[in-house]
Amino acid sequence: MSRAAFLQAVRDPQSRTQYPAQFANFDTLLRDLGLPNGYRSLQPDNIENVFINPGAIGRLGFFNKGSNYIYVRLNPAGEGDDGIAAWKITGPAGRYIHILHTCGNAFIMDGLPMAMKPCPCDSGSGRDTVVIRDTVVRRDTIYRNEGREERVCPLKWEITLDGGASFNSIPRYDHTRTNGAQPVAVLTGSRIFKPWLQAGISVSYLTLFYQDDLLGSWNSVYPAKPVIPVQLFAKANIIGPRHWQANVALSAGYGLITKGTTKSGPTAGLTMGIDYFFKCHWGLGVAAAGQYFNNKLWALPLTAGIRYRF
Numbered sequence: 001m002s003r004a005a006f007l008q009a010v011r012d013p014q015s016r017t018q019y020p021a022q023f024a025n026f027d028t029l030l031r032d033l034g035l036p037n038g039y040r041s042l043q044p045d046n047i048e049n050v051f052i053n054p055g056a057i058g059r060l061g062f063f064n065k066g067s068n069y070i071y072v073r074l075n076p077a078g079e080g081d082d083g084i085a086a087w088k089i090t091g092p093a094g095r096y097i098h099i100l101h102t103c104g105n106a107f108i109m110d111g112l113p114m115a116m117k118p119c120p121c122d123s124g125s126g127r128d129t130v131v132i133r134d135t136v137v138r139r140d141t142i143y144r145n146e147g148r149e150e151r152v153c154p155l156k157w158e159i160t161l162d163g164g165a166s167f168n169s170i171p172r173y174d175h176t177r178t179n180g181a182q183p184v185a186v187l188t189g190s191r192i193f194k195p196w197l198q199a200g201i202s203v204s205y206l207t208l209f210y211q212d213d214l215l216g217s218w219n220s221v222y223p224a225k226p227v228i229p230v231q232l233f234a235k236a237n238i239i240g241p242r243h244w245q246a247n248v249a250l251s252a253g254y255g256l257i258t259k260g261t262t263k264s265g266p267t268a269g270l271t272m273g274i275d276y277f278f279k280c281h282w283g284l285g286v287a288a289a290g291q292y293f294n295n296k297l298w299a300l301p302l303t304a305g306i307r308y309r310f
Helices: 003-011 013-018 020-032
Strands: 047-052 057-061 069-073 084-090 096-100 106-109 142-144 157-168 176-178 182-194 197-212 219-238 243-257 265-277 282-293 298-309
Touching (some): 003 013, 013 020, 047 096, 157 197, 182 219, 197 282, 197 298, 219 282
Antiparallel strands (some): 157 182, 157 298, 182 197, 197 219, 219 243
16 A cells, blocks of 8 residues: 555545544644644655564454553564565654554554654554554554453354254143243354444244143144244344443344245344353354244243354
């Protein structure tokens, strides 16, 4: 990317609307460097395309509510032999910061240019330094004195696999009764559009089953043995993206019945769950759902399983 392209991206209104908090902090940081009107004062002469030597020590922007930056020995994976690619932005008085190509974060090296007085961005003003996009933390970067950080997880896809038991409603006759729980399995794949919003497809496997004594003895009746609901769903996440996360999902699709007393048809459901992510990628979860089928029966699956994000 050229300096002109970088400047165009900074001035693009979409950057301010899509990442309002991050861009506001970026603009404040430019003002701290001595650019009076923030990003509006940024010119090509203020921008250099440079390489940082691996192992440089300084503060790396880290956008979260807990802290504004972490102290690192910079050594990200996947960089070339020339060093760590970055944009160097220099203010009128010679103060500067680096914006890393790989993650869009600001990096403030230890030490100051000769004869320069500290500015808020150099002395830890409490302002955040993450720019343009979410933080990407490389596994081989060494962190020092970071304390307990809530790391951003910029992942785009999630796969879940659950198993459990499903209870279903029964026709309301004097000669019918429930037959307890039946096995259920659920596989989902979804796109993570925002930390709080996902959408995808789910495939389930369950049986609709009750007992009937219409002929004088209890007999098993299978409205669906099994039913395989294939559905599209949208899911809203609360809290997260690491550790505890609650979610609510709405789904609709088609229930394929391969054998039973009823036919295949439309289906819809509501699912509520609680997940716990040990790391950005892996987690466990439990869920309770209500699934309606076109034969006027409800299934109430209770499941638990694994979550994987990438």
